[in-house]
Amino acid sequence: xxxxxxxxxxxxxKTGKRIMLECSQTxxxxxxxxxxxxxxxxxxxxxxxxxxxxxxxxxxxDGYSVSRQAQAKFSLSLESAIPNQTALYFCATxxxxxxxxxxxxGTRLTVV
Amino acid sequence: DAKTxxxxxxxxxxxxxxxxxxNHSTISGNEYVYWxxxxxxxxxxxxxxxxxxxxxxxxxxxxxxxxRKSSTLILPHATLRDTAVYYxxxxxxxxxxxxxxxxFGQGTILTVxx
Numbered sequence: 001x002x003x004x005x006x007x008x009x010x011x012x013x014k015t016g017k018r019i020m021l022e023c024s025q026t027x028x029x030x031x032x033x034x035x036x037x038x039x040x041x042x043x044x045x046x047x048x049x050x051x052x053x054x055x056x057x058x059x060x061x062d063g064y065s066v067s068r069q070a071q072a073k074f075s076l077s078l079e080s081a082i083p084n085q086t087a088l089y090f091c092a093t094x095x096x097x098x099x100x101x102x103x104x105x106g107t108r109l110t111v112v
Numbered sequence: 113d114a115k116t117x118x119x120x121x122x123x124x125x126x127x128x129x130x131x132x133x134x135n136h137s138t139i140s141g142n143e144y145v146y147w148x149x150x151x152x153x154x155x156x157x158x159x160x161x162x163x164x165x166x167x168x169x170x171x172x173x174x175x176x177x178x179x180r181k182s183s184t185l186i187l188p189h190a191t192l193r194d195t196a197v198y199y200x201x202x203x204x205x206x207x208x209x210x211x212x213x214x215x216f217g218q219g220t221i222l223t224v225x226x
Binding site: 004035037040041042043044045048058088090092100101102103104105106108 | 146148153154155156157158161199213214215216217218219
């Protein structure tokens with residue numbers, strides 16, 4: 001099993017619908033992150049969480065919300081999806097060391 | 113976090129060393145240099161990181177200049193599977209006791225040819 005699992009892998013949704021992307025991890029890391037990637041661009045941080053009670057906005061949080069249900073679970077919601085939220089979404093985790101982040105395989109979201 | 117500059121693309125022959133440069137002239141004393149790669153829309157994969165000294169692991173070597181203003185990632189024997197986008201990132205202790213945000217730029221597209 002993957003260390004960081006994202007579901008669904010692919011999703012097509014209609015404008016105005018609410019959608020949730022889920023992330024779970026088995027690494028025991030405290031910190032979790034949501035990034036989005038647009039074609040040909042680098043990753044941009046949406047939200048991050050240092051522990052269950054600590055959630056912070058990243059550089060592009062407008063239109064998104066998150067929930068840290070447990071240490072191992074961090075979900076991203078689009079309350080009312082719009083076409084420019086079509087992107088590849090990545091969840092990542094990090095621990096209290098200096099060995100970088102572990103990323104999930106991504107969720108490809110298309111809003112039509 | 114300090115910004116980085118990387119060439120947009122590079123080519124390398126299979127079996128040869130791939131040397132990927134990165135400039136980070138505004139790096140601060142407490143910032144590490146991290147390298148990640150992303151293979152065809154998969155999640156980015158951590159490769160290596162360093163602060164001052166050169167580092168080596170099973171994937172690559174990282175050479176950091178003495179003034180820390182630039183670095184080079186070396187893949188000693190590139191294979192076709194190393195074709196990917198390589199990101200050089202400078203950050204304060206990402207994953208450590210203080211928050212270090214990873215800011216991804218455009219990276220270098222490395223193409224390994226047969």
